[in-house]
Amino acid sequence: MEYTKKVKTRIAVVMLSMLTFISGYAGVWISGDDGLSMQPSMRDHLTFEDLMNPEYSGDGPIDNRYFLPIGESAPALDDLRGTLTVPRMVMEKSTYRYNDYQNFPGFSVDFFTYEGYLVPVTRTLIVSPGNWSLILSPGKVWSEPGDRGMSRASFPFTLGSPPDRITAGGEAHNGVATFLFDSTQISAFRFQVTQETAPDGDIYDMWGHFPMEYHPAGIPDQETLEAQFADELASQMPIHPWSELESLYDPQVLTSLTVDIPPNEISAAGIVVDGVLYLQPSLTRYGEYPYPRYMHHAAMSISKSIGAGIGMLWLAQRYGEGVFDLHVTDYLEVSANHDGWDEVTFGDVLNMATGVGEYAPYPRPFDPTANESGGNYINWYLAETTAEKQSIVFEQGNYPWGPGEIFRYTSAQTFVLSAAMDAFLKTQAGPDAHLWEMLQEEVFRPIGVYHMTMIHVPNGPGNPGIPLMASGLRITVDDMGKIVTLLQNGGRHNGDQLLNASKLAEALYQTDQAIGLPSGKTFTFGDQAYHMSFWSIAHRTQDGRFFQVPFMSGSGGNTIFLAPNGVTTFVFTDFGQDAYSLNCPSLAESIQPYPGEGIRIGLLVLKGVWLIPENLQKIRIANDLLLSWIGLCAASWVFLLVHITRSARVTPRLKWVWLLITLLLGPLSLLAYLIFDRRSRHAAVIET
Incomplete structure (x- = not known):
């Protein structure tokens, strides 16, 4: 008993000490x-x-x-x-x-x-x-x-x-x-x-x-x-805690957004749905960040989509869709010692399909990032002026294929596009027009994005320089939420069409056909594609429809997925892996169904979004053979039905057996029946 009292006393003292400690930090x-x-x-x-x-x-x-x-x-x-x-x-x-x-x-x-x-x-x-x-x-x-x-x-x-x-x-x-x-x-x-x-x-x-x-x-x-x-x-996007979203949807499903990423490796992650941004806690190595709305994230190559991609969609709205067909050589002094740039359009550069490059001069096997390493790549990044950067780009060789044919991800060429866009804008709006300033004035500020910054490359005295566009964007979740809302709304804000609607629909893969150039990666439901600065991943809905779900991607594992149902998922991280992103299309579908019929597949077997030409050809041959076989089976069944109905030598039960077998085996079964029928006739003749 005495021992028990001592233990209880010690427990009480410990609990009192803990309560005293906690009370000092219990917080308000x-x-x-x-x-x-x-x-x-x-x-x-x-x-x-x-x-x-x-x-x-x-x-x-x-x-x-x-x-x-x-x-x-x-x-x-x-x-x-x-x-x-x-x-x-x-x-x-x-x-x-x-x-x-x-x-x-x-x-x-x-x-x-x-x-x-x-x-x-x-x-x-x-x-x-x-x-x-x-x-x-x-x-x-x-x-x-x-x-x-x-x-x-x-x-x-x-x-x-x-x-x-x-x-x-x-x-x-x-x-x-x-x-x-x-x-x-x-x-x-x-x-x-x-x-x-x-x-x-x-x-x-x-x-x-x-x-x-x-x-x-x-x-x-x-x-x-x-x-x-x-x-x-007043224009801030509503930001609600992640726990609120967990009270509305299955928390286990929601965890798939950042699965396998350590929490301390996540700068920001969340979902934008119905005009509200649901944000996970913004952690640092010393507790939560006090100002998550103003935390800036290195967008890395997401800059290509928000910078060059949206920039081209704005130019198309302002000057017509023909801007995608403008030739780079009409607006920049191209110093290349080959003619590879002669037919390259603004659209080709946005698609990463110029047909110009230095490394891996072969279309297969796929090597989409061949130009993202090596001496030229490093030299281009280290070059300090626009002229120096362009010179390094134009020193690169020419591939044996032409523009628009093969996807080759080349960040340096996105900067060339930025310079060409700026030069074109000056021909239309005057020599004092600057691409990033006008893009801010006519697209970003109207939607409430007032202070998003982009690295600029010096371009001589007296001007702000050329926006890098290949990377260099630093973005807050508030900025991001407003931008994806604009994209999900078809480029329209408060009744004003800020971005070209038809080209935006194309960029977001909102067509009934599979589009984009294949990257060489294939997932469960089809090939990954790249088109107009947006990637896509093939997705099959729970009821069997197929979609190409667009997303922006940046080094480190940054992704922004824009599902066709209006749900946007995003993760900013430098963890270096983006395998989690394969879950985003399904996660978005769990929040609300995908609209529309999706992509017209037109396949009976191996259904999916197939873009790699040689694989697609094999799949089409397989489907053609299957269709031919189905046709032969149908013809055999009809022929057998007519023939067997007139025959008195086959019992009713045996008739159904033959019809069922022919339905499955087609001409093979018909051939077997004809042999059987001939032998039956021959046996009948012998008997008589």
Whole structure:
């Protein structure tokens, strides 16, 4: 009994200790960026003393929750209006590598507060030689009792690949920063970067504690800027937690979206359906990201679809579908020493079917990415100007086939298309027209995508350069949700047709015929295809209809699937594998059925979406043979039926046996019957 009492006492003490510990961190629910987050109820990191100390005290990143309000909080006690300046300084990092890229780029940017938000005036890509590029996004301001009359602020930011590391293709490293302020003074600038989309393997933490200057001053056109930000808030896409979707549909089915991907490898994943984006938690190595709506993702080759693909669809709406038939040589100085480019159209480049390339000069076996490696590929990425990049592209050889015949994925040629599109636009809209600026003005801003950034390649003084388009896009889930909604709505927004409807339907494989060039990959229900910058995967619905489901794809495993039922699934990751994506067409179908009849297959056996010519020919021969056999069986059955009906030598039961066998074996059974009938006749003659 005494032993039992001691055990019970120890258990009680342990439980009391646990409750005491938990109560200190039990947290209160506070409103996060797009939902509710459990926060500690007491601030023991990033305290007033920590931030007011000019020297850094700490041993690395902390949980991201501390960059949001902790415990009791209230609105900010002061407005912030003026210029914030942070110098270029050496960051701490969790790796001994990348010492050439260890400086925080610094910035000097106007900020203002608006209804609890901290808003940077500059939202474009801030680029300076030898530095990480920088994207600043809106954050929050508030006050806490322990801050001695000062207010707090935090905001998200993104570090992008330095210009001389353009081989990284536009990777995105997401961080969050915080500081204290009042009307006259400001604390140190504390930040940490603990998440990224970096398929090249640049995965590590960065952090720092830097001096910061605040120069209070009026913001030029602040009323206009406030109105623009209010419009931005009003046009935000509704983002609901993933748990809400799990309450509507089978959670086990929903897990197939990111199956086999470790949660810490996922930058963002979710589903867009009926105008709502359902988002999984945006995890970092130090807790959830405080501002998931503003987390930027390295789109990588998804840039080809959203940049070049949508760009061509916009040009087709503005100037007619004939833009797909324009010749590259009419708009660019092609320096190639062969005539391979002479007949290449804008559409051929968008289809990755120029017939021009350096490696694997044979159509079979399939080698669709032959031009995505080797010296030319690296040299092209490292080239710093538009002229240098084009020169490297045009130095490549000519394949023995012509344009439009063989799919060869070549990122460098997408940049050539971008330059040609820009040159064409200048012939129509004037020399001051710039492709990305007009695309933003006439497509992206009208749908509420105000600050999506694209890497530009210098093209001489006095202009913004040529958009890379091959990669270089950094996109938020809010941007992505609005763009896929535009595509799913046939290129129409608020009654305005922004993209050419018929060409968009073609790009999204919304036809009754199998289209696109085969990539060489074959899956359960048919061949993978590429068409107008969109990939497709063959899918058979539960009731037996066939579809080509379009998707965008980027290095690292990034995918955006646009199912024909209006459901969009997306995953941003640098895990390096995309096998999970095979589940996306079925996952979309589990949410709502696919509409329409699908693709007209016209096959009796081996039904599927077949595009590889030699395989398709074999399948058609097999189907022709089957049709011929069915025809012979039918003719044999009819002949036998007529003959056997007139015969008195066959019993009724035997008649049905012969008819059934002939239905299955056709002319073989008929031949057997005729032999049997002849012998029966012969036997009857002998008997008589």
